[in-house]
Amino acid sequence: MNKKQQILLAATQSFSRYGYKATTMDRVSKIAQVGKGTIYLHFANKEELLKEIIKELAAQMRLAADQEINKHATFIDRFEAALYGILQFQERHELIIKLSDELKDFRTPIVKKVLADFEQEICLYIEEKVEKAIQKQEIKPCDPKLTAFLMYKTYIHLVNDWKENHQPLSREQVVYLIRFYFLEGLKPAAYQA
Amino acid sequence: MNKKQQILLAATQSFSRYGYKATTMDRVSKIAQVGKGTIYLHFANKEELLKEIIKELAAQMRLAADQEINKHATFIDRFEAALYGILQFQERHELIIKLSDELKDFRTPIVKKVLADFEQEICLYIEEKVEKAIQKQEIKPCDPKLTAFLMYKTYIHLVNDWKENHQPLSREQVVYLIRFYFLEGLKPAAYQA
DNA sequence: CTTATGACCAGAATAGTTTTTTGGTCATTT
DNA sequence: AAATGACCAAAAAACTATTCTGGTCATAAG
Numbered sequence A, B: 001m002n003k004k005q006q007i008l009l010a011a012t013q014s015f016s017r018y019g020y021k022a023t024t025m026d027r028v029s030k031i032a033q034v035g036k037g038t039i040y041l042h043f044a045n046k047e048e049l050l051k052e053i054i055k056e057l058a059a060q061m062r063l064a065a066d067q068e069i070n071k072h073a074t075f076i077d078r079f080e081a082a083l084y085g086i087l088q089f090q091e092r093h094e095l096i097i098k099l100s101d102e103l104k105d106f107r108t109p110i111v112k113k114v115l116a117d118f119e120q121e122i123c124l125y126i127e128e129k130v131e132k133a134i135q136k137q138e139i140k141p142c143d144p145k146l147t148a149f150l151m152y153k154t155y156i157h158l159v160n161d162w163k164e165n166h167q168p169l170s171r172e173q174v175v176y177l178i179r180f181y182f183l184e185g186l187k188p189a190a191y192q193a
Numbered sequence C: 001c002t003t004a005t006g007a008c009c010a011g012a013a014t015a016g017t018t019t020t021t022t023g024g025t026c027a028t029t030t
Numbered sequence D: 001a002a003a004t005g006a007c008c009a010a011a012a013a014a015c016t017a018t019t020c021t022g023g024t025c026a027t028a029a030g
Helices: A005-016 A025-032 A036-042 A048-071 A075-087 A090-105 A109-135 A144-165 A172-183 B005-020 B025-033 B036-043 B046-069 B075-085 B088-105 B111-135 B144-165 B171-184
Strands: none
Touching: A005 A025, A005 A036, A005 A090, A025 A036, A025 B075, A036 B025, A048 A075, A048 A090, A048 A109, A048 B075, A075 A109, A075 A172, A075 B075, A109 B046, A109 B171, A144 B075, A144 B144, A172 B144, B005 B025, B005 B036, B005 B046, B005 B075, B025 B036, B046 B075, B046 B111, B075 B111, B075 B171, B088 B111, B111 B144, B144 B171
16 A cells, blocks of 8 residues: 555665665665556656655655744744754754765766755745844844855754764754854954943 | 976966866976976975965965954954955965866865865964954854854855855955854844843 | 986776666556 | 556666876986
């Protein structure tokens, strides 16, 4: 029964473990215990299969963040809560990390496009929240698109890039640091006046 | 006469225009109007030639930044001035940009290493300045290494990555934005108390 | 004797060719 | 109507032949 779910699960597994290129449709059908032709009853092609998985992942992250957000009143608390919500997805992130690594080794245009879409999806989400916060005067006026872009990139740097040459940061540290740099700023209180 | 300078100039030119891989030692010797063997009297090999060029570039940037810094009294002014100083290097940056692009297309370990060294060089420089500023209590206490890392990355994002999908930012905008996000923070004045 | 050179060579990169793999189809089965 | 897997064209990989290039060094110039 529900063959489509089996296929999605199998594909997610294989993409996460072996990457896009090294995942064959044959293998997916084997893992899903489904005829290869069956995959094509549900997905137009390999690219669409990956796209759908990523789309679902983005939707789930959005949902997780929104749920956390609703528990808090002030922007700063909501901001931290949303970050926590997203950071819970550790295993799900593995797919994204695997695809990012793949992009460094091979030049697979499909993977590049899918990841770019994912990035834009997340940035748009952050952008929405930033816009609302500006309207409510919970943060200073700023370019929401640019702010979202920098927040996302900073998040990636703290979670992924920093650990390449240094001790990796804990979830708590990441949340603290983003709050510290984006909300508080480095200027000491004495200078504020 | 001063053959070493001729070689450095020729190599810089060719590396900037064609990248590391596509620059042949033959071509460098031709441009420098020097026998190929002569290059090897001054540089151990192709890698060392690039390294030396990058090292000099880093030193020049450091000097430019320091000179600007000395003209200003407060950390914020010095910070902006140093950024301006570095941003003046437009043409010099072309070498770095070319090498960065090359890294995306081919997997040349030497280029990767050289660029990583360059990045670390700049981060170390920023780190020094941040440390001093903390000591003088011109900015809040923070991890200097991490702060330098984020500042550098943010700078690169604003100057390079942002323009891939958006209108490029002017020098003035970049300086303003780094100041805005790193020093001021998004938290509005009302929240400060 | 010191400095400079470019013909030369081994190994790397590239181009060309053959073989294998794989995304996607569709006639057949369930 | 839903599912399958043998099948095929096209892409990737493996292999080979050819060209290119970093680095050397015997020789030349100063």
